[in-house]
Amino acid sequence: MEHRKESLETLIVHGDHKLDPLTGSIAPPIYPASTFAFKSTQHGAELFINHRKGYYYTRVANPTINQMCTRMALLEGGETALAFASGMAAIHAVFIALAGAGDSLLLSDTIYGGTYALCSNVLPKIGIEPIWVDTTDLETIKRGIAKNTRGIFIETPANPTLKVIDIAGAAEIAHSRGIPLIVDNTFPTPYLQRPLELGADIVIHSATKYLGGHGDLVGGLVVGSEEVYQKVHPILSNVGGCMSPFNAWLIIRGLKTLHIRMERHCQNALEVARFLEGHRAVETVWYPGLPGHPQHELAKRQMDNFGGMVAFEVKGGKEAGRRVMDSVHICTLAVSLGDVDTLIQHPASMTHSTYSEEALLATGITPGLIRISVGLEKANDIIDDLRDALDKI
Numbered sequence: 001m002e003h004r005k006e007s008l009e010t011l012i013v014h015g016d017h018k019l020d021p022l023t024g025s026i027a028p029p030i031y032p033a034s035t036f037a038f039k040s041t042q043h044g045a046e047l048f049i050n051h052r053k054g055y056y057y058t059r060v061a062n063p064t065i066n067q068m069c070t071r072m073a074l075l076e077g078g079e080t081a082l083a084f085a086s087g088m089a090a091i092h093a094v095f096i097a098l099a100g101a102g103d104s105l106l107l108s109d110t111i112y113g114g115t116y117a118l119c120s121n122v123l124p125k126i127g128i129e130p131i132w133v134d135t136t137d138l139e140t141i142k143r144g145i146a147k148n149t150r151g152i153f154i155e156t157p158a159n160p161t162l163k164v165i166d167i168a169g170a171a172e173i174a175h176s177r178g179i180p181l182i183v184d185n186t187f188p189t190p191y192l193q194r195p196l197e198l199g200a201d202i203v204i205h206s207a208t209k210y211l212g213g214h215g216d217l218v219g220g221l222v223v224g225s226e227e228v229y230q231k232v233h234p235i236l237s238n239v240g241g242c243m244s245p246f247n248a249w250l251i252i253r254g255l256k257t258l259h260i261r262m263e264r265h266c267q268n269a270l271e272v273a274r275f276l277e278g279h280r281a282v283e284t285v286w287y288p289g290l291p292g293h294p295q296h297e298l299a300k301r302q303m304d305n306f307g308g309m310v311a312f313e314v315k316g317g318k319e320a321g322r323r324v325m326d327s328v329h330i331c332t333l334a335v336s337l338g339d340v341d342t343l344i345q346h347p348a349s350m351t352h353s354t355y356s357e358e359a360l361l362a363t364g365i366t367p368g369l370i371r372i373s374v375g376l377e378k379a380n381d382i383i384d385d386l387r388d389a390l391d392k393i
C-alpha cells in the first residue's frame, strides 16, 4: 500500500509501520538472545559474509536493536543507524573509523567533558590529535583544518554553554576539504534539529538523554549513509561496545513520546530562562530561545525550537552557585540530562571537570556556571524552587 509522506510526529509514533510478524503486537517484542541458530552450515557461512541477511550474534546484529535503528534513521533522515552501549562508545567508534595514527580531528572547544577527555587523553595514545577551535566562527574552522584532519566534530547547542554552531556553514567547509562533518545532536534530538538535512554527514546521539527520555538507560547512536555504516560497523562488532536489546526496546518506547516531551521541555525551559533573566541574583542566562543569546537568529534558522537545556551564571560566582544548588528541592542535583525530572549541576566540577582550568575559562565554562536540564514538572514549581534558592543569595 502506498503511504502518504508522513509528518515527523507520525513517524515518531509509528516508525516504519512494521508490527511483530508473529503476533501483530503493536508494542515491539524484545529479542534478548545472544545467539541465533543457523538453518545449515551453508546459511551460517553466508551470514558471516553478509551479517545483514539475518541474525547470528547480538554483538553483530539483533532484531530489537535493528528496529530501533530503523526508527532513528527515519527520524534523522539517514540511510542507516548503528547502536552502541553509550554515547561515548558511539563517538569513539566514529573517531576510530575516520582517523588513525598521524591523523587529527577538528573539534569544538566547547563539548561534553567525556568527549573532551576522550580526545585529550585517550586518542593521542594511538596517535590521533585533537585540534580545538571555537566553531561558532566559520573562519576559525577554516583556518584550523590541517592536511591530516579527517573530520570536524561539533555539538550544537553545545554542552554546557548552549553555543549554537552553523551546521550548514560547517558542512560546506568540511566538504570543500573532502572531510565529513559530525554533529552530536543529543541536546536537540531530531524533533528539533536534523543535521543531515543541513549537510552534515554523521549524527551522533547519547540516547541516554532525550531519546530514552526517562533516565533509565545508557546508550549511543550513529546515524548516516550506507558508507558510514560500512566504516563504523567493523568498529562496533570488533571493539564490541554494542547496545543491549533491552535498552534498544526502552529507546523505542521512549521515542514514541519524543515530540510531546520535547514540546514541554522547550516550553518549560523558555519559562525558566525568562524567569532567570529577570532575577536580581542572576548575572547571565544562556538559552538559544532568548533574543539576547548571541546565536539566537542562527538557532531560529536551523532548529524548530530551542530545547530543554538552560545555563546560567549567578552573581557571586562559585560559592553563590553552590548555595543555589544545595538549596533546591524540586530540581535534583545530578548530572545527565533529558530526563522527565529537572536536573541541576555544576559543569566546572562535574560534567566538564576533565577540562583544564585554562580550557574552562577559554570556553566560557566559568566557575559559577550552573546547568539545568529542565524537566516535565509544572514550570511554576521549577521556577518557585529556583526563586527560593536564588533569594537566599
Ligand SMILES: Cc1ncc(COP(=O)(O)O)c(C=O)c1O
Pocket: 086, 087, 088, 089, 112, 114, 155, 159, 184, 186, 187, 205, 206, 207, 208, 218, 219, 220, 336
Ligand atoms: C552532548 C553529549 N554527548 C555525548 C554524551 C555521552 O553520552 P553517554 O553518557 O551516553 O556515554 C553526553 C553525556 O552527557 C552528552 O551530554
